[in-house]
Amino acid sequence: MLWYHDHAIGxxxxxxxxxxxxxxLIHDPADRRLGLPQGEFEAPLILADRTFHPDxxxxxxxxxxxxxxxxxxxxxxxxxxxxxxxxxxxxILVAFRTVRPGYEAT
Numbered sequence: 367m368l369w370y371h372d373h374a375i376g377x378x379x380x381x382x383x384x385x386x387x388x389x390x391l392i393h394d395p396a397d398r399r400l401g402l403p404q405g406e407f408e409a410p411l412i413l414a415d416r417t418f419h420p421d422x423x424x425x426x427x428x429x430x431x432x433x434x435x436x437x438x439x440x441x442x443x444x445x446x447x448x449x450x451x452x453x454x455x456x457x458i459l460v461a462f463r464t465v466r467p468g469y470e471a472t
Contacts, residue, residue, distance in 0.1 A: 367389050367390070367391055367392065367410055367457045367459065368389065368390040368392060369387065369388075369389055369390075369412075369459050369461075370387065370388055370389075370390060371386060371387035371388075372386045372387070380426060382461075383416070383424070383426050383463070384424065384426070385441045387412070387461070388412075389410045389412060389457070389459060391408070391410060391457065402455050403452075403453050403454055403455040404455070407452065407453070407454050407455065408454070408455040408457065409447065409454060409455070409456050409457065410440075410457045410459070411439050411440060411456055411457065411458050411459070412439065412440050412441070412459045412461050413437065413438075413439055413458060413459065413460050413461060413462065414437070414438050414439075414441075414461040414462060414463070415434035415435075415436065415437055415438065415462050415463060416434050416436050416438050416443070417434045417435055417436065418436055418443070434462075434463060
């Protein structure tokens, strides 16, 4: 999985924070031989953190002491993925702006 984002001079951080980033999945013939889940059973997940104003709009802050208070996945706060009882291939990119101790996969 490759991660791409905007590189505008002076505002890269703001653009990425606003959501101008994404992933590109790369597949190898070995994937099929290994029996890895594909298609709808393969999910790219970008884990990040954001801060929101009380009205729900995005609050951009570079203050690391304040930090972002809401975890987001693929840009969505408190997401939900309806899955079937089977194996999935999760492609995870950790894109937190700051080190966030205490986050763990469950």
